[in-house]
Amino acid sequence: MSMILTAVLALMGLAVVFGAILGYAAERFRVEGDPIVEQIDALLPQTQCGQCGHPGCRPYAEAIADGEPHNHCPPGGEATIVALAELLGREVLELDEEHGEVKPRTVAIIREDECIGCTKCIQACPVDAILGAAKMMHTVIESECTGCDLCVEPCPVDCIDMVEIPQTTQNWHFPLPGSAPGLIATDRQGAITS
Amino acid sequence: MNLLARMPRWGVHPAENKAQSTARPIRQAPMPAQLILPMQQHIGAPAEAVVATGDRVLGGQVIAEASGFVSARVHAPTSGTVTSIVEHAVPHPSGLSEPCILITPDGLDEKLAPQPLPAYQQLEPAIVLEHIRNSGITGLGGAGFPTAVKLGSVRDAKIEYLLLNGVECEPYITADDRLMTERASQVVGGALVLAHLVRPQHTVLVVEDNKPDAIAALRLACQGTAAEVRVIPTRYPSGGEKQTIQIVTGREVPHGGIPADIGVVCTNVGTAAAVHRAVVDGEPLVSRIVTLTGNALAEPGNFEVLLGTPIRELLATCAMDATNLDRLIMGGPMMGFALPSPELPVIKTTNCILASAPGELPAAGPEQPCIRCGLCAEACPAALLPQQLLWYARANEFERAEKHHLFDCIECGACAYVCPSNIPLVQYYRYAKGEIRHAEQERIKAERSRERFEFRTERLAREEAEKEARRLERREAAKRKAAGKADPDAAPATAGTSPEVQAAVERVRQRKAAQADDGSQES
Numbered sequence: 001m002s003m004i005l006t007a008v009l010a011l012m013g014l015a016v017v018f019g020a021i022l023g024y025a026a027e028r029f030r031v032e033g034d035p036i037v038e039q040i041d042a043l044l045p046q047t048q049c050g051q052c053g054h055p056g057c058r059p060y061a062e063a064i065a066d067g068e069p070h071n072h073c074p075p076g077g078e079a080t081i082v083a084l085a086e087l088l089g090r091e092v093l094e095l096d097e098e099h100g101e102v103k104p105r106t107v108a109i110i111r112e113d114e115c116i117g118c119t120k121c122i123q124a125c126p127v128d129a130i131l132g133a134a135k136m137m138h139t140v141i142e143s144e145c146t147g148c149d150l151c152v153e154p155c156p157v158d159c160i161d162m163v164e165i166p167q168t169t170q171n172w173h174f175p176l177p178g179s180a181p182g183l184i185a186t187d188r189q190g191a192i193t194s
Numbered sequence: 195m196n197l198l199a200r201m202p203r204w205g206v207h208p209a210e211n212k213a214q215s216t217a218r219p220i221r222q223a224p225m226p227a228q229l230i231l232p233m234q235q236h237i238g239a240p241a242e243a244v245v246a247t248g249d250r251v252l253g254g255q256v257i258a259e260a261s262g263f264v265s266a267r268v269h270a271p272t273s274g275t276v277t278s279i280v281e282h283a284v285p286h287p288s289g290l291s292e293p294c295i296l297i298t299p300d301g302l303d304e305k306l307a308p309q310p311l312p313a314y315q316q317l318e319p320a321i322v323l324e325h326i327r328n329s330g331i332t333g334l335g336g337a338g339f340p341t342a343v344k345l346g347s348v349r350d351a352k353i354e355y356l357l358l359n360g361v362e363c364e365p366y367i368t369a370d371d372r373l374m375t376e377r378a379s380q381v382v383g384g385a386l387v388l389a390h391l392v393r394p395q396h397t398v399l400v401v402e403d404n405k406p407d408a409i410a411a412l413r414l415a416c417q418g419t420a421a422e423v424r425v426i427p428t429r430y431p432s433g434g435e436k437q438t439i440q441i442v443t444g445r446e447v448p449h450g451g452i453p454a455d456i457g458v459v460c461t462n463v464g465t466a467a468a469v470h471r472a473v474v475d476g477e478p479l480v481s482r483i484v485t486l487t488g489n490a491l492a493e494p495g496n497f498e499v500l501l502g503t504p505i506r507e508l509l510a511t512c513a514m515d516a517t518n519l520d521r522l523i524m525g526g527p528m529m530g531f532a533l534p535s536p537e538l539p540v541i542k543t544t545n546c547i548l549a550s551a552p553g554e555l556p557a558a559g560p561e562q563p564c565i566r567c568g569l570c571a572e573a574c575p576a577a578l579l580p581q582q583l584l585w586y587a588r589a590n591e592f593e594r595a596e597k598h599h600l601f602d603c604i605e606c607g608a609c610a611y612v613c614p615s616n617i618p619l620v621q622y623y624r625y626a627k628g629e630i631r632h633a634e635q636e637r638i639k640a641e642r643s644r645e646r647f648e649f650r651t652e653r654l655a656r657e658e659a660e661k662e663a664r665r666l667e668r669r670e671a672a673k674r675k676a677a678g679k680a681d682p683d684a685a686p687a688t689a690g691t692s693p694e695v696q697a698a699v700e701r702v703r704q705r706k707a708a709q710a711d712d713g714s715q716e717s
Contacts, residue, residue, distance in 0.1 A: 046640035048647045056647055127646040146643050169234065171635075172288040173628025177621040178561070 036088075037065045043083045047075045048126035049148030051100045056126060069093065074100035075147075106147040106162040108140045114159035121151035121160060201441060204575040205429040206608045208365050208528065210404065215368045215487040218495045220376055223484075223511060228277070229297040229502035230539035231257065231268055232284045236332040237339045238264030243295055249276045253305035254478055257295050260327070266340045266542075267330035271480035271500035274299035285505075285524050285538045287531040294539070297502070308476030319391045322473060329472035330479045335359060335370075335433075335462030336529070338543040341469065344461070345391050348454035355443055356394035358385045360401045360408065360463040361426065361433035364526030367546040369483040370463050372496040374401065374408035377467060378415035384466030385421050387473045392459050397421040399463065400438055404428040430528065431606040435460045437575045449602055464545075484544055486512045489551035490519040499540050505547055506536035514549055523548040527555055528607040562615040570609035570619060576602045580609040580619050587626035592633070595626050603627075 041061035052072040054060040064070050070084040071093040078095065085092040095102065110121070110130075117135040122128075129145045132138030140151075140160075152160045165171070234240040241258035251257055251270040258268040274297045282294040314322050327342035358381065362370040374381055381399070389397045399416070401409050403425050412423045426432060426441050436447045438460060445456045453460055464482065471477045480501055487494040492513035499508060505522075523530040524538075525546055540547075548555075570580035578599060586595035603623050610619045677695060 041644070044640075045636070046643035046647065048643065056651070057644070058648075126650065127643050128650050129646070144642070144646060146639075167288075167290060169284065169286045169288055169290050169292055171632075172286075172290060173632060174287065174621065174624035176625045177618045 034062075034065060037061050039087055040064050040084065043076075043080055043087060044073060045076045045080060045146075047146040047148045049075060049146070049150060050126075051075070053099070064088070069096065071096045072099045074102055075105075077102040105165050106149075107142050107145045107165055108147065108149075108151055109142075109161050109163050110138055110140055111159040111161065112137050112139060114157055116157055118156055120154040120156065124150045124154045126150060201427060201429075202437075202575070204437075204573060204577070204608070205431065206573050206611050207428075208430055208611060210428075211366045211487075212368050212371070212404070215366070215485050215494045215496055216371060220372050220483055220496045220498055223497040223499045223503060223508055225272065225299055225301060225303070226500070226503045226507045227298070228504065229271060229274070229299060229500060230282050230504060231271075231295045231297065231502040232282070232539065232541055233258055233268065233293045233295070234284070235268065235338060235501070235541040235543065236266045237337055238262065238266070238343075240293070241265060241268050243279050243293070245276050245279075245295065247276055247278050250274070250300075251276060251297065253303060254308075254480060255306055257297075260330075260340075264340060264343050266332050267328065267478070268295070268501075269330055269478040269480050270297060271502055272297075272299045273302050273304040283535070283538055285533060285541055285544065289534045310476030311473050314387060314473050315390055322387065322391060326469055326472060328478070329468075331465065331468050331472060332479070332542050333462055334464035334468060334482055334542065334545070336525075336543060336545070338541075341461065341465055345388070345459070347452065348392055348459055351454040352457060353392045353394040353454065353459055354396065354457035355439075355459070356385070356389055356392055356397045357438060357442060357458060357460040358388075358397070358399040358421075358463050358466050359433060359435065359438050359460055360399055360405075360412070361438055362405070363402060363428070363430045363433035364528050364546075365430070366487050366548055367485050367526050368487075369485045369496055369545050371405045371408050372485075373467060373483050374399075374405070374463055375411050378408075378411035380467040380470045381463045382412065382415040382419060382421050383474060384463075384468070384470035386419060387469050388459070388461060388466060389420065394459065398442060399423045400442055401425055402428045402432060431575055431604070431608060434575060434604045434606060436604065449599060479542065482540070482542065482544070484508070484540055485546040486549070487546065488523075488549035489554045490514055490516075490549040499544075501542060502539045504536070505533070505538055505540060508540070508547060509536055509549060512549075518551045520550045520552040521548075521555060523550065523555075528611065529605065558610075558618065559616040561617050564615055564617060567614060569612040569614065573608040573612045575606060575608060576604060578603060583626070584617065584619055584622055587622040590629070592626055592630045596630060600626055600630070 037058070041058050044057040044061060046057050048056045050056065051074050052060045054063055060073065064084065070088065070090060071081050073080055074095060081095060082092055084090070115137045117132060117137060119132065119134050119138070121138060122130045122132055126148060127144055127146055129141045130138055130151060131141055147162065149162060152162060233243065239262035242261045243258045245251060245257045251274060253270055253272045255270045256267055257270050257276070260267050277296045277298045279293065279295050281291040282296070283289065284292045284294065311317060311322060311325050323342050323346055326345070327340070331341045332338045333341060333344070360370050360374050360381070362368070385397055385399065397420055399412050399421060401412065401423060409423060409425055416423055424442055431437055432441055435453065439453055439456075439458050440446055443458060445458065447453050448455060468479050472479065481498055482501065483496055484499045485496050486508055491509070492515060494512060497508065497511070522533045522536060524533050524544055525531065527548060530546070530548060564581055564584060566581060574580055582598050583595055583600055583603070586592070586598065600623060605620050605624060607620050610617065613619060
């Protein structure tokens with residue numbers, strides 16, 4: 001009888017001690033915010049374009065954390081979907097075409113002669129990349145533009161163009177060499193005869 | 195001598211093919227009809243043009259100013275007129291165009307008065323360094339890093355060895371060989387200027403043992419100076435900066451570090467000669483020595499070429515047989531890249547133009563699967579695992595490639611040279627490096643965009659809150675005003691205590707209570 005009592009007491013004692021440690025740790029090392037949202041946000045391309053249906057990348061990150069599909073981001077493309085799937089342990093999905101398709105990176109350019117200085121694009125820009133004042137010509141700070149498209153629609157005189165970022169020797173890099181060879185001779189016949 | 199014992203085991207021995215171009219002394223290339231001067235002839239930010247179309251320029255005049263710390267000036271090589279500033283194809287593996295200044299020489303070759311720094315030994319190193327920066331000097335060995343930046347970054351470090359790299363291990367190229375043979379005093383003079391800047395314990399000129407003439411000339415020029423000549427065995431790629439340092443000092447540059455971290459500064463001998471020209475003769479960098487070689491040329495040799503000279507004119511000088519031309523390569527056969535056309539200019543980093551005849555540089559056979567023979571790992575001068583890097587590059591597993599020190603690869607091509615399966619290993623590494631750099635740039639951009647977006651969101655919220663606060667303030671003010679009107683005698687601060695107001699407040703309260711009751715009954 002006393003053996004059982006000793007065992008029960010010992011276990012209770014341990015439970016109290018560990019409970020106290022866990023309780024302390026929960027207070028001492030409390031995690032502020034939701035780290036998974038931060039991690040998802042870090043993988044999103046930060047164009048803030050809203051094509052996913054959310055007003056910016058962070059809101060979409062929160063939505064993904066709440067269970068929304070992770071294939072609603074056209075600027076991120078396949079690479080972002082794969083990275084998100086890996087992070088969340090979900091399946092790699094095809095990009096949801098409903099939200100747009102993968103396009104090359106662009107930058108907004110204002111045709112400055114035609115700008116009437118209405119400031120509507122300035123208010124639309126999610127990253128404050130348009131410079132100007134009322135009744136003054138506006139211009140895009142190209143290095144800060146994410147190519148999100150959001151300034152094009154509000155412009156009453158249609159003077160904003162989305163221009164593909166040109167390839168220069170600065171941003172060019174070597175392509176992948178021709179496809180890797182097959183393992184048996186018949187796979188390589190094309191390479192040998194050519 | 196302990197040098198042989200220290201000689202690492204990596205490397206390969208490709209056919210040298212240097213004799214074709216060493217037979218004749220350096221010749222002056224004829225004045226071209228047009229000079230094409232790219233704004234980007236170096237690593238770093240492109241220079242910015244400071245002349246306009248139609249300007250007359252003199253030889254040695256600054257035509258483009260450095261546009262940042264890591265950047266280099268461009269000078270007019272001769273007198274003439276700026277015909278235009280346009281995008282022109284530049285020598286780059288991509289074959290793309292870059293802004294260039296086009297100058298039509300007038301043939302008078304008028305020059306600005308030289309501005310030497312006499313008695314530089316008595317000057318502060320910072321002044322000499324500024325002079326080198328203003329002379330537009332970049333590394334002439336290959337990468338083209340601005341020399342003043344390189345020397346400036348080591349000023350505080352204690353330097354034991356200053357190495358002048360005259361190894362020139364790549365096949366076909368003999369520009370440094372001829373320079374050292376014919377202008378040894380310039381090379382040694384430049385080495386002494388550099389020694390004044392970094393104050394090393396030893397100034398060593400490093401040459402491979404396949405250049406006996408250069409070694410003899412340098413030994414003669416070194417007599418009575420603090421500089422010495424060190425001869426190393428011929429092996430490719432001993433001329434890589436880190437490899438030269440390893441052979442001569444036995445030290446290895448740490449991953450991600452620079453030679454100054456281990457007390458070494460290494461510059462090319464051509465760069466040293468350019469420094470000598472700038473400091474002692476007062477001439478900026480407007481020309482360089484270029485090897486023109488290959489079986490498609492009837493008269494190969496080395497030429498002193500004005501920067502910006504179109505390659506087509508140089509090939510004509512060497513009597514090229516166009517029908518016999520297979521490939522045109524800038525640099526050597528191991529590390530060079532094919533040029534899409536001869537309409538490209540010579541730039542600061544052009545050490546060799548190789549015009550090969552058919553069969554001279556046989557095209558690599560079809561790529562076959564890796565058989566894990568390990569020859570590439572033996573050849574690699576950076577002690578990497580080329581096969582492993584190949585798998586990762588093919589599978590786009592860039593993170594793992596980076597963990598296997600992909601960025602320590604110097605792209606020398608020794609692995610691809612020994613590969614029995616003809617795998618273009620270096621191309622895979624270049625692809626992987628490009629993808630990693632691109633991803634890094636995207637990440638930095640995304641980070642900035644996020645910051646700006648968050649700042650904007652915060653700003654909008656703050657503005658909204660301020661607006662709300664102002665609105666409340668106005669309402670309060672209006673209320674007080676109304677109360678003041680209702681009871682002109684009462685002071686605004688005590689308005690709430692007047693009997694009328696108290697009565698009004700009481701009425702409102704009662705009405706609200708009644709409404710709340712109604713609401714609760716309805717619901």
